[in-house]
Amino acid sequence: MEDNNVRFEENKEIKVNNLLTPEEQKIIELYKAGKINRNFAIELLENIGYTDNDAKSFLDDYIGGDNK
DSSP: OHHHHHHHHHHHHHHHHTTSOHHHHHHHHHHHTTSSOHHHHHHHHHHTTOOHHHHHHHHHHHTOOOOO
């Protein structure tokens, strides 16, 4: 039964990621992997058209409220 829940959560994440641009997906991937920090992720999001506040909200929504 636990395996079904894991698959559901994995499928849910895949569906959410399909709504993102390739650039947004890559930024999230790099940030989650620890290859870039939050400030650099925000800077990258700003480079693709986000405002500072929108970039912070985006990260909070997709990664969690990490205020570092």
